[in-house]
Amino acid sequence: GNVDIECDMLVIGAGPGGYSAAFRAADLGMKTVIVERYATLGGVCLNVGCIPSKALLHNAAVIDEVAHMAKNGIKFGTPEVDIDALRGYKEQVINKLTGGLAGMAKMRKVEQVRGVGAFLDANHMEVQITSGTGKDLNGEKKVVKFKQAVIAAGSQAVKLPFIPNDPRIVDSTGALELKSVPKRMLIIGGGIIGLEMGTVYSTLGARLDVVELSDGLMQGADRDLVKVWQDWNAHRFDNIMLSSKTTSIVPKEDGIWVTFEGPKAPTEAQCYDLVLYSTGRSPNGKKVGAENAGVIVDERGFIAVDKQMRTNVPNIFAIGDLVGQPMLAHKAVHEAHVAAENAAGHKAYFDARVIPGVAYTDPEVAWVGLTEDQAKKDGIKITKGVFPWAASGRAIANGRTEGFTKLIFDAENGQILGGAIVGPHAGDMIGEICLGIEMGADAVDIGKTIHPHPTMGESIGMAAEVAKGVCT
Numbered sequence: 001g002n003v004d005i006e007c008d009m010l011v012i013g014a015g016p017g018g019y020s021a022a023f024r025a026a027d028l029g030m031k032t033v034i035v036e037r038y039a040t041l042g043g044v045c046l047n048v049g050c051i052p053s054k055a056l057l058h059n060a061a062v063i064d065e066v067a068h069m070a071k072n073g074i075k076f077g078t079p080e081v082d083i084d085a086l087r088g089y090k091e092q093v094i095n096k097l098t099g100g101l102a103g104m105a106k107m108r109k110v111e112q113v114r115g116v117g118a119f120l121d122a123n124h125m126e127v128q129i130t131s132g133t134g135k136d137l138n139g140e141k142k143v144v145k146f147k148q149a150v151i152a153a154g155s156q157a158v159k160l161p162f163i164p165n166d167p168r169i170v171d172s173t174g175a176l177e178l179k180s181v182p183k184r185m186l187i188i189g190g191g192i193i194g195l196e197m198g199t200v201y202s203t204l205g206a207r208l209d210v211v212e213l214s215d216g217l218m219q220g221a222d223r224d225l226v227k228v229w230q231d232w233n234a235h236r237f238d239n240i241m242l243s244s245k246t247t248s249i250v251p252k253e254d255g256i257w258v259t260f261e262g263p264k265a266p267t268e269a270q271c272y273d274l275v276l277y278s279t280g281r282s283p284n285g286k287k288v289g290a291e292n293a294g295v296i297v298d299e300r301g302f303i304a305v306d307k308q309m310r311t312n313v314p315n316i317f318a319i320g321d322l323v324g325q326p327m328l329a330h331k332a333v334h335e336a337h338v339a340a341e342n343a344a345g346h347k348a349y350f351d352a353r354v355i356p357g358v359a360y361t362d363p364e365v366a367w368v369g370l371t372e373d374q375a376k377k378d379g380i381k382i383t384k385g386v387f388p389w390a391a392s393g394r395a396i397a398n399g400r401t402e403g404f405t406k407l408i409f410d411a412e413n414g415q416i417l418g419g420a421i422v423g424p425h426a427g428d429m430i431g432e433i434c435l436g437i438e439m440g441a442d443a444v445d446i447g448k449t450i451h452p453h454p455t456m457g458e459s460i461g462m463a464a465e466v467a468k469g470v471c472t
């Protein structure tokens, strides 16, 4: 058939996985094409995920922090929020980053083909060209012939079948549009994404309810950390319904009426101005015509890969959200480099010991590696070192002593296996623990590392000191 473009490397999807793979491949000398339906590079993370949520959370954190200043003798008064300007700020942040990516692509001569791609076979992809927002196909088609390919088509929010269509019922993308501030907001699914968005809306004035099927919010993190977050945030919520579910969701003129089932569920239907469903994301593996290339996709849409990020088809790699949990941008980026390096003929392996997770709430909750709850469940003998922030000079000076730093060591040899932090900027601190785990550090290494005083980072050294007394 007709071939419009030929390349060494074709990447489908321009999220953190896709652009990282494309850039690395180009840097290694491959002629690279990236197929993306939307006008901008950056995928979910930059356009409707990590970055816009953090732009809004930053503003929310400042509003909350300023409110705490009153007890120190500094009063700012009630903040006046211009929601259009706030939305504009968020857009600016996105544009700056996606613009930067476009520049980096150009510099590397990575060609973007804008459209919806589908494999024709293991060396050809047909792209239905898009225009406008990315939803409109303009009827034009292009065929790209490639030697190697990386599938990086990401994931999308799961919309459960019983959730009706209504502009007041949104997923995270809809919530990030920040059209208005509701009086009452329901969050269906109490994971990181739901609680981050809830933090933003609540700071802007919404009252929150959350309904969660499991028996706790922020699953994956140790319960002692979540408790600190929950105590600090109790004022935002009217009702936290755990081990609960919605039984009906009915849009009416005056609001969205929802009924629930569960131990703390109200018997009466509740009325909300905004309902956010954040019950997980499903991989886009089935949306790229992978079967035409012979790539095996499981029934949920995940694509299996080996440690080189290679699918069952030798010249086709897959990375990011569609190869499995955790669905996080930093995982996608590292997988991308491995895939591109292998495609370019180098030998590389995705061999991370640990991948950190962070809830950018206030306080932040961050954890990596073995958790205490998991160790208990699996009967792993650990020694833990906990340093409460109430004993940190810096935390006291900052007026934020609710947090703590916890390190988990192998009880036998003192090697660090995991760590978790709850408190402001926990996400910025967790990287040190990741490094410690990757380097095989033990409690003595960490305890004897001199941390600057007074910082919250010191709490990591102190937690190791606490544990060291037991391990050495």
Ligand code: FAD
Binding pocket: 012, 013, 014, 015, 016, 017, 018, 035, 036, 037, 038, 042, 043, 044, 045, 046, 048, 049, 050, 051, 053, 115, 116, 117, 118, 152, 153, 154, 155, 172, 173, 193, 284, 287, 288, 319, 320, 321, 322, 327, 328, 329, 330, 331, 332, 360
């Ligand atoms: P994606 O970013 O999903 O990109 C895939 C791209 O492929 C999309 O642009 C899509 O348009 C394109 N595409 C799909 N199919 C086709 C096709 N057939 N043709 C052409 N193009 C196609 N992660 C973090 O690490 N930290 C955070 O703070 C964080 N916050 C988040 C907040 C929210 C609200 C959400 C929703 C997610 C957040 N995540 C966060 C997760 C993070 O966004 C994802 O893990 C990351 O974007 C995955 O990258 P990816 O490269 O796999 O794919």
